[in-house]
Amino acid sequence: MIKNDSKPTVISIKNLKKSFGSLKVLDGVNLNIKLGENLAVLGKSGSGKSVLIKIISGLLKPDAGTVEVLGLEVDKISTKELRTLRSKIGFSFQNSALYDSMTVRENLAFPLIRNKTDLSKSEIQHAIEEVLNQVGLPQTISQMPSELSGGQRKRIGIARTLILKPEIMLYDEPTAGLDPITSSEINSLIKKVQTQYKTSSIIITHDLTCAKNTADNVAILVNGKFLQSGSFEEVFKSENEIAQSFYEYNFI
Ligand code: ADP
Numbered sequence: 001m002i003k004n005d006s007k008p009t010v011i012s013i014k015n016l017k018k019s020f021g022s023l024k025v026l027d028g029v030n031l032n033i034k035l036g037e038n039l040a041v042l043g044k045s046g047s048g049k050s051v052l053i054k055i056i057s058g059l060l061k062p063d064a065g066t067v068e069v070l071g072l073e074v075d076k077i078s079t080k081e082l083r084t085l086r087s088k089i090g091f092s093f094q095n096s097a098l099y100d101s102m103t104v105r106e107n108l109a110f111p112l113i114r115n116k117t118d119l120s121k122s123e124i125q126h127a128i129e130e131v132l133n134q135v136g137l138p139q140t141i142s143q144m145p146s147e148l149s150g151g152q153r154k155r156i157g158i159a160r161t162l163i164l165k166p167e168i169m170l171y172d173e174p175t176a177g178l179d180p181i182t183s184s185e186i187n188s189l190i191k192k193v194q195t196q197y198k199t200s201s202i203i204i205t206h207d208l209t210c211a212k213n214t215a216d217n218v219a220i221l222v223n224g225k226f227l228q229s230g231s232f233e234e235v236f237k238s239e240n241e242i243a244q245s246f247y248e249y250n251f252i
């Protein structure tokens, strides 16, 4: 699974467990992501994929195990350290999570105002314009989220994370509910972010085209553990096996 052995590890997870009441969601997850690595995580609905990335970003606490991100144990650090760490982790939520009562400009300004209190108004405006150009939507700056298409909302959601220049990107089903053309545009944007921002990433997806286009490696979450992980070639030796796995693990 690990191609670049000499590169530093950015995410290291050992024996992670997480339950909600009697529901065991994660039951011994091990994961290692190196700098610049992009991992697609597959698994059927309810298998714990979103919970995993919420734990990585400090939104949920693990019950057991260690979760180290950029050298820090997410559940052991102070609130202040966690806030700094979270500013280095971009989280692209499944529903884009834009603030509906704010314009695109205000949505993009929000993380900057919260995290970089020393920036001037013109620096904030410049950062907003830059990131809107990166996602190809400069014309939407004064629009409300309700006026955007699903694909545009996704892009603005990604732009909002890029504005803090994250080191790690976590994408929760980035192409879910999008048509094939819009999906391929989002895949291209994820690729662009990987090369231009040099992010390491986890891409949760049911969409194999998305996984193949945006990830170097793939891991399959089944019964709270990674059942298989490795390059696409290692995990799916033939097209047939992909179909087989979709059937066996009921990804959709
Ligand atoms: P998915 O793989 O579809 O992203 P999730 O990670 O969202 O699945 O959820 C895994 C399981 O954990 C589901 O059964 C879900 O209902 C449950 N779950 C997730 N978050 C919570 C929570 N905050 N409280 C209680 N149960 C939760």
Ligand code: MG
Pocket: 049, 050, 051, 172
């Ligand atoms: Mg999910």
